[in-house]
Amino acid sequence: MGVIKISQSFATQVTPDRMFKALILDSHNLCPKLMFSSIKSMEFVEGQGDVGSIKQINFTEASPFKYVRHRIDALDKEKFTCKHTLIEGDALMDKLEYITYEVKFEGYGRKGCVCKITSEYKAKEGVDIKEEDIELGKDRAIGMYEVVEAYLLAHPRAYT
Secondary structure (H helix, E strand, O other), X not given: OOEEEXXXXXXXXXXXXXXXXXXXXXXXXXXXXXXXXOEEEEEXXXXXXOOOOEEEEEXXXXXXXOEXXXXXXXXXXXXXXXXXXXXXXXXXXXXXXEEEEEEEEEEEOOOEEEEEEEEEEEEXXXXXXXXXXXHHHHHHHHHHXXXXXXXXXXXXXXXX
């Protein structure tokens, strides 16, 4: 039983407030529209998006996963930070108890930001996980951020 912690970051030409609003506060509306080939729907099964809410992401048949559920653990709309935990779904691969994500959007340059994501993968009792076991999830998370970034760059008035 172990924990693997991975940190990733990437710079974007979109301001922190717009990235935060699109990716954190309104992802349930925006992401299914932008990623319709992999995300069927996103909905709150508990709460309305505040701390303690649980969001379910339903994937299309093209995805290797059916659904995941995330619980929002912390949300700071002024500092553009969020912490949420993947608590249920086949993306846990019967190997993980949970995955916790801490996301921060920090200003960078005049009109950009650095998106910092720290992921903590908690293995089930008696299960060893390796970094290669979680590569696909890392790539999908960054891919989602890049799709939203492209949308925001193409629509400069969105989420202002």
